[in-house]
Amino acid sequence: VQLVQSGAEVKKPGASVKVSCKASGYIFSNYAMHWVRQAPGQRLEWMGWIDADNGKTKYSQTFQGRVTFTRDRSASTVYMEVGSLRSEDTAVYYCARDFSGYDLDCFDPWGQGTLLTVSS
Amino acid sequence: QSVLTQPPSVSGAPGQRVTISCIGSNSNIGAGYNVYWYRQLPGTPPKLLIYHNSLRPSGVPDRISGSNSGTSASLAITGLQAEDEADYYCQSFDISLSASVFGGGTKLTVL
Numbered sequence: 001v002q003l004v005q006s007g008a009e010v011k012k013p014g015a016s017v018k019v020s021c022k023a024s025g026y027i028f029s030n031y032a033m034h035w036v037r038q039a040p041g042q043r044l045e046w047m048g049w050i051d052a053d054n055g056k057t058k059y060s061q062t063f064q065g066r067v068t069f070t071r072d073r074s075a076s077t078v079y080m081e082v083g084s085l086r087s088e089d090t091a092v093y094y095c096a097r098d099f100s101g102y103d104l105d106c107f108d109p110w111g112q113g114t115l116l117t118v119s120s
Numbered sequence: 121q122s123v124l125t126q127p128p129s130v131s132g133a134p135g136q137r138v139t140i141s142c143i144g145s146n147s148n149i150g151a152g153y154n155v156y157w158y159r160q161l162p163g164t165p166p167k168l169l170i171y172h173n174s175l176r177p178s179g180v181p182d183r184i185s186g187s188n189s190g191t192s193a194s195l196a197i198t199g200l201q202a203e204d205e206a207d208y209y210c211q212s213f214d215i216s217l218s219a220s221v222f223g224g225g226t227k228l229t230v231l
Binding site for chain 2: 034043044045046060061062094096099105106107108109110111112113
């Protein structure tokens with residue numbers, strides 16, 4: 001099982017970014033995918049999840065309205081788009097597969113992470 | 121603010137036993153939601169060590185164990201090894217936030 005994320009991004013405040021996470025080694029539709037971010041020196045922060053089968057999403061209240069998760073079943077890939085970027089969004093963003101499928105409780109494995117830097 | 125509170129650091133000598141606490145509240149651990157533990161080495165993503173409070177995924181040695189009681193949980197590592205030096209995070213679900221939440225992380229130093 002492997003999750004491979006897109007490369008590092010540098011964006012200006014107010015811009016948007018789209019990060020991809022390509023899954024392999026398992027049946028894509030059988031597992032939810034979560035997104036977690038880690039700002040420099042900060043705790044891990046759960047952002048939400050997407051149902052890889054039907055595309056249903058659930059967002060943390062912190063990110064509701066500013067983050068969008070999508071998926072492409074044919075490419076076994078999920079995407080995370082964040083809009084209206086601000087400097088506080090500078091962080092490493094991880095995709096992480098639901099451990100059990102759709103229990104929506106814990107996360108493993110994780111992608112390698114995508115560093116997003118927001119700076120003017 | 122911390123929904124789940126962990127000590128910033130713990131340390132131990134090789135071969136010793138260390139424990140890492142995770143203090144929650146009645147809206148997460150105390151409400152009966154499971155606790156999970158992750159290990160993160162520098163520059164790498166977290167890896168699941170414990171799920172459902174005390175179960176180990178395949179490949180995690182039995183010298184690593186988890187427990188919980190009331191509104192708190194603990195991770196114990198016995199027979200400490202140099203490779204255990206890492207950051208450790210607890211995680212649970214918080215019903216008031218309707219979100220998965222993490223502790224602030226604990227840096228384990230092997231002396």
